[in-house]
Amino acid sequence: MTKNIYSNRLPVVQQLREANELSEYPKTVSDKRIILIDKTIAAYGYRRDALLEKLHVAQNIYGYLEKKILLHISEKLKIPPSQVYGVATFYNYFKLKKPGSHAITFCLGTACYVKGAEEILSAVEREFNVKRGETSADGKISIFVTRCVGACAMAPNVIIDDEMIGKATKETVLDKIRSLL
Ligand code: FES
Numbered sequence: 001m002t003k004n005i006y007s008n009r010l011p012v013v014q015q016l017r018e019a020n021e022l023s024e025y026p027k028t029v030s031d032k033r034i035i036l037i038d039k040t041i042a043a044y045g046y047r048r049d050a051l052l053e054k055l056h057v058a059q060n061i062y063g064y065l066e067k068k069i070l071l072h073i074s075e076k077l078k079i080p081p082s083q084v085y086g087v088a089t090f091y092n093y094f095k096l097k098k099p100g101s102h103a104i105t106f107c108l109g110t111a112c113y114v115k116g117a118e119e120i121l122s123a124v125e126r127e128f129n130v131k132r133g134e135t136s137a138d139g140k141i142s143i144f145v146t147r148c149v150g151a152c153a154m155a156p157n158v159i160i161d162d163e164m165i166g167k168a169t170k171e172t173v174l175d176k177i178r179s180l181l
Helices: 009-019 033-043 048-062 067-077 081-090 110-114 117-128 170-180
Strands: 102-107 141-146 158-160 163-165
Touching: 033 048, 033 067, 048 067, 048 081, 067 081, 102 117, 102 170, 110 117, 117 141, 117 170, 158 170, 163 170
Parallel strands: 102 141
Antiparallel strands: 102 158, 158 163
16 A cells, blocks of 8 residues: 555644654664764754754655654754644655655656646556555655756656656656666
8 A cells, every 4th residue: 555645744743743752762763873863953053943954964864754853853953843844844855755766756847747747647657556746565666746847848757766758758658667676
């Protein structure tokens, strides 16, 4: 089963509040990465207005911002969890779920949309049984959508991991993804 990372935002905020895992974390977790985050927080003098920088560092270290990390930062900065979560969800850059091994990003800006990006995206969703904003049950692919990536002349554009596929077709995108799995 797959989970939509963009849905149920309010329940997640509630979960953050109810989780009450702060007192156990990181004491029960043998995770040295948390020390790096704490050093960053200290380096910024525990400033609340440097929350974005801390979230950046945390994501660079972990690859995504899991709930426990958000709670930890919330506790360290004495900022309500809902506020930390609100900032993390406001920016598309931040990922709240562990991404799949391969990231497939579709540009759905106007030029790409009119050139058929939506149809390619739907074909990928059907074939790999994963919806936009989600990660496949086997953790192999995540599908993201974005707006104009600045290459309209090559529309429709699909980015598979670090490779930009311009003038993409259903066949080229499906074949490329199949070759990765
Ligand atoms: S709309 Fe897709 S690159 Fe511009």
